[in-house]
Amino acid sequence: MTLQDTIYNWLSIKRVAEERPNDVSAQDTYQFFEEILVKDHGIEELNVQEDEHLYHVYYVKGKKQGHYQFPTELVDALLQSIESEPKYNQ
Template sequence: MNLQDTLYNWLSIKKVYEERQDDMAAKDTFEFFEEILRDDHHLENISIDKKPPMYIVSYTIEGEEQSKQFPIELIDALYESIESEPKYN
């Protein structure tokens, strides 16, 4: 999985896990994507800044600082979809 897709999935499930601390599936999925970022893509020092309309994810790869931006509305869509589904609440 490429870095862009991994970050997108990681950030989306991070939002879900932060909002649903008792959701073990969200926790496991978050940890899975975090492991991919760390082990496969070698990311360190990951930080997130929310500056509407974007989330800005900053990180270091092999000493080089980089960042990617993701629309808040797309990242939050997974959480909102889960919350609107009665069987998950």
């Protein structure tokens, strides 16, 4: 999985985990992607900022800083999908 894909997945499940703190599966999946970022990609630091249309993810890998941006509706789609599914809201 590329770094960009991993950060996107991490950010999407991070949103779910923040909104659903009692959802054990969401918390476990969030930790899983965080471990991939650290162990497989060597990410040392992550910072997320949100504006009206985008999530900006700033990271440090080695001595280099990087940045990705993702549309908010794309990142929030996982949370909206989970929230709209009755079996996940019992």
